[in-house]
Amino acid sequence: xxxxxxxxxxxxxxxxxxxxxxxxxxxxxxxxxxxxxxxxxxxxxxxxxxxxxxxxxxxxxxxxxxxxxxxxxxxxxxxxxxxxxxxxxxxxxxxxxxxxxxxxxxxxxxxxxxxxxxxxxxxxxxxxxxxxxxxxxxxxxxxxxxxxxxxxxxxxxxxxxxxxxxxxxxxxxxxxxxxxxxxxxxxxxxxxxxxxxxxxxxxxxxxxxxxxxxxxxxxxxxxxxxxxxxxxxxxxxxxxxxxxxxxxxxxxxxxxxx
Amino acid sequence: xxxxxxxxxxxxxxxxxxxxxxxxxxxxxxxxxxxxxxxxxxxxxxxxxxxxxxxxxxxxxxxxxxxxxxxxxxxxxxxxxxxxxxxxxxxxxxxxxxxxxxxxxxxxxxxxxxxxxxxxxxxxxxxxxxxxxxxxxxxxxxxxxxxxxxxxxxxxxxxxxxxxxxxxxxxxxxxxxxxxxxxxxxxxxxxxxxxxxxxxxxxxxxxxxxxxxxxxxxxxxxxxxxxxxxxxxxxxxxxxxxxxxxxxxxxxxxxxxxxx
Numbered sequence: 001x002x003x004x005x006x007x008x009x010x011x012x013x014x015x016x017x018x019x020x021x022x023x024x025x026x027x028x029x030x031x032x033x034x035x036x037x038x039x040x041x042x043x044x045x046x047x048x049x050x051x052x053x054x055x056x057x058x059x060x061x062x063x064x065x066x067x068x069x070x071x072x073x074x075x076x077x078x079x080x081x082x083x084x085x086x087x088x089x090x091x092x093x094x095x096x097x098x099x100x101x102x103x104x105x106x107x108x109x110x111x112x113x114x115x116x117x118x119x120x121x122x123x124x125x126x127x128x129x130x131x132x133x134x135x136x137x138x139x140x141x142x143x144x145x146x147x148x149x150x151x152x153x154x155x156x157x158x159x160x161x162x163x164x165x166x167x168x169x170x171x172x173x174x175x176x177x178x179x180x181x182x183x184x185x186x187x188x189x190x191x192x193x194x195x196x197x198x199x200x201x202x203x204x205x206x207x208x209x210x211x212x213x214x215x216x217x218x219x220x221x222x223x224x225x226x227x228x229x230x231x232x233x234x235x236x237x238x239x240x241x242x243x244x245x246x247x248x249x250x251x252x253x254x255x256x257x258x
Numbered sequence: 259x260x261x262x263x264x265x266x267x268x269x270x271x272x273x274x275x276x277x278x279x280x281x282x283x284x285x286x287x288x289x290x291x292x293x294x295x296x297x298x299x300x301x302x303x304x305x306x307x308x309x310x311x312x313x314x315x316x317x318x319x320x321x322x323x324x325x326x327x328x329x330x331x332x333x334x335x336x337x338x339x340x341x342x343x344x345x346x347x348x349x350x351x352x353x354x355x356x357x358x359x360x361x362x363x364x365x366x367x368x369x370x371x372x373x374x375x376x377x378x379x380x381x382x383x384x385x386x387x388x389x390x391x392x393x394x395x396x397x398x399x400x401x402x403x404x405x406x407x408x409x410x411x412x413x414x415x416x417x418x419x420x421x422x423x424x425x426x427x428x429x430x431x432x433x434x435x436x437x438x439x440x441x442x443x444x445x446x447x448x449x450x451x452x453x454x455x456x457x458x459x460x461x462x463x464x465x466x467x468x469x470x471x472x473x474x475x476x477x478x479x480x481x482x483x484x485x486x487x488x489x490x491x492x493x494x495x496x497x498x499x500x501x502x503x504x505x506x507x508x509x510x511x512x513x514x515x516x517x518x
Binding site for chain 2: 146148149151152153154155156157158162166167170171173251252253254
């Protein structure tokens with residue numbers, strides 16, 4: 001209990017101090033609310049627009065999770081295939097870099113053409129933004145498998161499939177989890193950017209749309225509230241992946257012990 | 259019980275990085291015959307090519323010239339997939355599996371020879387190395403010596419007729435190593451395996467072997483071939499006896515004369 005207080009108290013006190021300073025300065029200097037609203041106004045916006053924000057979090061959250069799951073399954077599948085052959089890796093890995101470097105806003109119009117405006121296109125945007133760390137994480141984990149262990153599997157005449165399922169996939173798991181952790185944050189970012197371009201058709205507006213319309217109406221307090229919502233969402237997804245990874249690795253990997 | 263395996267290396271040559279500036283000729287037409295059921299120690303300076311010999315015998319590597327023949331009762335068999343046990347310099351247990359699951363690995367990969375019950379064979383192998391009570395532990399919960407024992411159990415579980423060990427106890431503390439030497443020698447005789455044991459420790463070679471083959475630095479040539487002067491059953495006291503010191507001395511001389 002004491003340790004918990006010692007852990008939680010300093011950042012909470014710092015937060016309170018910062019918010020107090022912000023509130024005080026904005027009032028004392030009479031900063032206009034559309035430039036920088038005081039924390040109290042943002043809190044009020046959270047309550048007033050509560051239902052819109054809540055449904056925005058749900059909308060964006062669902063799409064981000066869909067994009068993340070696409071990344072997790074397809075990204076790992078690609079890594080397992082590329083990891084099973086040096087030739088395939090050399091042939092295709094350079095093109096996965098495309099996913100890492102292409103700015104998503106330049107691709108988003110294409111996605112609208114292909115999938116129509118709406119959450120499908122947005123989820124695909126989230127996938128494109130978040131898949132690369134999954135591929136590299138798992139692939140580098142597979143490449144780092146101890147050669148002596150490979151020899152051991154060869155000695156017992158292990159099939160290619162057995163090497164994959166009993167050696168490479170488990171050995172790469174720590175790096176896979178690291179990749180997924182990075183991807184979880186990127187999926188939320190990709191979703192919100194995707195919504196800017198392709199999110200207008202959704203029945204309930206996502207956080208990206210709420211941010212855009214708040215900006216156009218100069219409702220800066222609502223804008224801040226939406227930013228707050230999206231960071232809560234990102235943290236939530238990150239924490240979920242972290243917990244899952246910890247469970248998977250807890251029995252054997254030093255990173256998940258103690 | 260199936261008979262033990264004899265191993266013949268015939269004019270075996272192996273180099274690494276052929277054609278490049280850093281080409282290493284590790285073996286250059288080596289001949290060596292290891293009789294079935296013997297405990298043979300390959301003694302030589304580090305990097306002389308003795309580990310390569312083991313890998314060739316295990317079928318993990320191929321010679322460029324010459325060949326390696328494994329024979330059981332006069333018939334030849336292929337090295338890979340056969341009942342060969344291999345123990346590395348370190349234990350190399352899979353960290354995500356319990357000890358018992360690690361020992362069961364060869365069964366999973368190679369299938370079950372002779373319809374044997376895997377769970378029983380795993381237990382037996384663990385009992386043999388004194389780890390009967392530790393099957394449910396994860397590798398990180400075991401000491402270095404216990405991990406190495408687990409590695410021995412994994413190599414023993416498929417009842418190998420040929421047992422290959424590549425400086426297996428080098429990373430352990432001295433007392434643990436002496437104890438494991440004793441256990442290994444006892445197991446080898448009990449299970450009547452052909453053992454090829456690579457080491458650079460002269461004392462270990464002198465204590466363990468029925469036969470010690472001494473190698474020169476790379477490319478490995480046989481510079482000494484000694485039958486052990488000691489009775490098959492070895493006891494701790496042997497290490498401190500005069501004949502032992504003399505045998506160690508002659509192995510040492512052979513190594514030095516060989517250019518090590």
